[in-house]
Amino acid sequence: MQRFKLLAGLALLSVATFAQAAPNCTIRLKGNDQMQFDLKTVTVSASCPAINIELTHAGKLPANAMGHNVVVSRTADVNAIAAAGIQAGLAANYVPKGDARVLGSTPVVGGGASTKGKLTGKLAAGGDYTYFCSFPGHSGIMKGKLVVTP
Structure with a gap:
């Protein structure tokens, strides 16, 4: 009985460790009318097949x-x-079409709306990346650091 409890405890511990180690593959942000994102830093994993x-x-x-x-x-x-x-x-969502420097983007949305996008390329762990809003005048303050882990 003691051995069973020990094995069950180890199994639960390994599942909990795996759940914590799962890579983050989503950049999830909220913006507001004060030109602010809710996060200054987001961490994603370079091992993600898509972000x-x-x-x-x-x-x-x-x-x-x-x-x-x-x-x-x-x-x-x-x-x-x-x-x-x-x-x-605005018709192009303030993103230059076909610009290879743009690694990913979402459409422009107004208050109360949500949108989604994808990163089109692979990110390198430790690379120097930024996420920002490209609406005119916003990028100076409405931005954050994207940290890419292995």
């Missing part, structure tokens, strides 16, 4: 006045992508 992006706009203002999206890129490319996004306009 999903989920955005909920918790504000009330419409997309043309205070729209938000999520764009993921290397940190060094943020300013250039944001500038090119302004030129692309």
Whole structure:
């Protein structure tokens, strides 16, 4: 009986360890009318076969006045992508079409709406990545660090 309890305890411990070690494959953010994401850092795993992006706009203002999206890129490319996004306009979700520097993005949404996107490329563990909103004027403060673990 004692041996059974010990084995059952070890089995539960290994399941709990596995559950904690499961890789995070989703970037899940909330934006608001104050041009803020709810998280300053998000961690995902480089082992994920795909990384999903989920955005909920918790504000009330419409997309043309205070729209938000999520764009993921290397940190060094943020300013250039944001500038090119302004030129692309709202119809293109403020994301330059076909720009290889954009690793993933979501459409622009207004208050009360949610949207999803995917990362199109593989991320390297330890790489220098940023997520940001490319709506004009937002990328300077509405951004965060994307940490990629092995």
